[in-house]
Amino acid sequence: MDRRKMLALLGLSPVLAAVSPTFARTAAAFPEDAPGASSCDSGNGAVSVLNPAITTKFAERVPLAPRLSTLDGKTIYLVDTDWGGMQQNNGILEEIQKWFAQNMPAVKTVIKIKAGNFVTDDPGLWKEIAQNHGDGVIIGVAG
Amino acid sequence: MPELPFTFVKSPVWGKTADQLRHDVIDGSDPVTGKPVMQEIVDQLTTPVSAEDQTTRTISQSAGPGTFGPDTAESLQRMFIEKRMTDYLPIVLPTEERVDAMLKGTSRKPDEVVGHMSPTPGVYENWSYTVRQIAVNAVMAGADPKYLPVILAIASIGKESISSSDNSFTEAVVINGPIRDEIGLNYRIGSLGPFGHANATIGRAYTLLSINGGNCGKVGETYMGVIGNPMNYANIIIAENEKDSPWEPFSVRRGFKPNENVVSIFEGWGVISAKNSKHAVWSKDMNFAQELKDISNDQDQLFGILAVLSPTVADYMKSEGYDSVEKLTDFIFQSQDESTPHFRSKAQINILVTGSSNNLYWDYGGMHYVKSASIDEWS
Structure with missing residues (x-):
C-alpha cells in the first residue's frame, strides 16, 4: 500500500x-x-x-520576632512592597497612617517604599529600620 | 505559612480613591477571618507568638502513602483528578516499572534531592523533591526517559510553573544545545505549538511537577489566578532554532559554551503574535527593529519584554545592521529622545529565535529571565 x-x-x-x-x-x-x-x-x-x-x-521555619506588649510610644514602619509600582499601592499605607493618627496617636508611623519590586529583597531598608529603632513593621500590599 | 501574621483585605486595593480605601479596606473586615482590619493588625503586632514559633525548626507534612492501589486504571485516573494531582487530562499511570524505566534516563541516584519549589517563593513554604519524584511526574506526562535530564534541569532551578499570583503567570523554557536534535525537540514549523512529543511532554512534566512537587495550582489554596492561563498546560517550550538564527544562541549569551545543553526559564504573562500590535507594519516600509522597539515601549516595566523571532525576521534585523543581539538590545533600550529609557535595564529585553522561515511573523510578551541550568549535569 x-x-x-x-x-x-x-x-x-x-x-x-x-x-x-x-x-x-x-x-x-x-x-x-x-x-x-x-x-x-x-x-x-x-x-x-x-x-x-x-x-x-x-x-524550614525561621523564628518569628517577639511581639510588642503595647504600641504606645512605639515606631511602626509601614513598608510598601512596591507591587505594581508605588502609585498603585501607596495610598493604602497613607490611609493606615491616618488611622493610627486618629485612633492611636501615641503610635509613630513611618512610610517607606521598598527598593526594587515586590519580588526583590531590600536588606538596606531592614538595616535602616533597625538602626532607626523601628519597633515593628507592617508590610503590604499584594494586589 | 499559617503562623505568619497575615491580614487579608478586600481586593483589589489598587485603582481606588482615598475614600474608597478607607471605606472598603481600612474600615472594612478581613474577608478570611471576618475581623476588623485595623484591629486585627494591632492584635497581630501585640499578641505574643508561641514558644514553638520562636524557634528554628523543620516541619513535615504527609502527602499520603507512597503508592496507590491496586485498582483499575479507570479508578486510578479518577483518583488522580480527585486528589488534584493532574492537569485534568488523562495521564500515563506511574507504575513502579514505568518509573524505573524513566530513571534509566539519568545516572543520578533516585533519592537525590534535586531542588525545591513553592507556589510563590517567600510566601509559601518550600517543598523539596527527589529524582524519583520527578521521574514519577515525567511518566505521568508521557515523557520518554531520554527527556529526563531536561526535566531534571528544569526542576533544579526550582521555579514554579504555576504561580499563586492572581496575575495568572506562565513560564517559558528555552532549550539550547545539541540535545534539541538528540531528543527530537521541534524548533521549526509551529515550534511553540503542540507539534513535538518532546516539547509537549517536557512542558507538561514541568506543570505536573509544580502541582505535585511544589504544591502549586491548588485552586483557592495555592492558586488565585483571576482568569487563568492556557499556557500553564504545557508551558511555553522554546527550543531555539540555532541553525537558522543569525545570532549566538541565548545560552551562549548567558555565558555557556556553544555545545553545552542548557535550559533557561522565563516568567510572565505569556507571548502573543506581534501582528496584533498597533505597531505592526505590513508594507514595504517594514522596519522590524523599530517595530520591536515601539512594542517594547508599550510593555509594562515589571517584566520587560521577551521577543520570539522567526529566523526570517531575525535575518531582516541583521540586514538592518544589527549583527548581534547586544547591538539590537542597545537600540531598543535607548530612549527615542533624551528622556529616561523605558525599561530599568537592558536585562529586561530578551530576544530568542525559533520557528520556521515561511513568513514574517513573530511573538512577544511581558516575560522576564529567571535562571539557567546545565542539562548535561543531569544526564
Missing part, C-alpha cells in the same frame, strides 16, 4: 509521523492502559502506582 494512504487510514499525517518518532515508541511501551488490557501486577486489571507528590514535605 502507498505509504501516504496507509498513514491516512491510521489517521496520521506523513509530517506527524516523521517528526514524532518517540510517540509511537512511548505508546507501545505502555499497552496496559488500553481498555481491557491486563495490568502489571495484581490481575483483574488492577494496577498499583506511585504517589507523584512527595511522601514527606519539609520546610
Whole structure:
C-alpha cells in the first residue's frame, strides 16, 4: 500500500509521523492502559502506582520576632512592597497612617517604599529600620 | 505559612480613591477571618507568638502513602483528578516499572534531592523533591526517559510553573544545545505549538511537577489566578532554532559554551503574535527593529519584554545592521529622545529565535529571565 494512504487510514499525517518518532515508541511501551488490557501486577486489571507528590514535605521555619506588649510610644514602619509600582499601592499605607493618627496617636508611623519590586529583597531598608529603632513593621500590599 | 501574621483585605486595593480605601479596606473586615482590619493588625503586632514559633525548626507534612492501589486504571485516573494531582487530562499511570524505566534516563541516584519549589517563593513554604519524584511526574506526562535530564534541569532551578499570583503567570523554557536534535525537540514549523512529543511532554512534566512537587495550582489554596492561563498546560517550550538564527544562541549569551545543553526559564504573562500590535507594519516600509522597539515601549516595566523571532525576521534585523543581539538590545533600550529609557535595564529585553522561515511573523510578551541550568549535569 502507498505509504501516504496507509498513514491516512491510521489517521496520521506523513509530517506527524516523521517528526514524532518517540510517540509511537512511548505508546507501545505502555499497552496496559488500553481498555481491557491486563495490568502489571495484581490481575483483574488492577494496577498499583506511585504517589507523584512527595511522601514527606519539609520546610524550614525561621523564628518569628517577639511581639510588642503595647504600641504606645512605639515606631511602626509601614513598608510598601512596591507591587505594581508605588502609585498603585501607596495610598493604602497613607490611609493606615491616618488611622493610627486618629485612633492611636501615641503610635509613630513611618512610610517607606521598598527598593526594587515586590519580588526583590531590600536588606538596606531592614538595616535602616533597625538602626532607626523601628519597633515593628507592617508590610503590604499584594494586589 | 499559617503562623505568619497575615491580614487579608478586600481586593483589589489598587485603582481606588482615598475614600474608597478607607471605606472598603481600612474600615472594612478581613474577608478570611471576618475581623476588623485595623484591629486585627494591632492584635497581630501585640499578641505574643508561641514558644514553638520562636524557634528554628523543620516541619513535615504527609502527602499520603507512597503508592496507590491496586485498582483499575479507570479508578486510578479518577483518583488522580480527585486528589488534584493532574492537569485534568488523562495521564500515563506511574507504575513502579514505568518509573524505573524513566530513571534509566539519568545516572543520578533516585533519592537525590534535586531542588525545591513553592507556589510563590517567600510566601509559601518550600517543598523539596527527589529524582524519583520527578521521574514519577515525567511518566505521568508521557515523557520518554531520554527527556529526563531536561526535566531534571528544569526542576533544579526550582521555579514554579504555576504561580499563586492572581496575575495568572506562565513560564517559558528555552532549550539550547545539541540535545534539541538528540531528543527530537521541534524548533521549526509551529515550534511553540503542540507539534513535538518532546516539547509537549517536557512542558507538561514541568506543570505536573509544580502541582505535585511544589504544591502549586491548588485552586483557592495555592492558586488565585483571576482568569487563568492556557499556557500553564504545557508551558511555553522554546527550543531555539540555532541553525537558522543569525545570532549566538541565548545560552551562549548567558555565558555557556556553544555545545553545552542548557535550559533557561522565563516568567510572565505569556507571548502573543506581534501582528496584533498597533505597531505592526505590513508594507514595504517594514522596519522590524523599530517595530520591536515601539512594542517594547508599550510593555509594562515589571517584566520587560521577551521577543520570539522567526529566523526570517531575525535575518531582516541583521540586514538592518544589527549583527548581534547586544547591538539590537542597545537600540531598543535607548530612549527615542533624551528622556529616561523605558525599561530599568537592558536585562529586561530578551530576544530568542525559533520557528520556521515561511513568513514574517513573530511573538512577544511581558516575560522576564529567571535562571539557567546545565542539562548535561543531569544526564
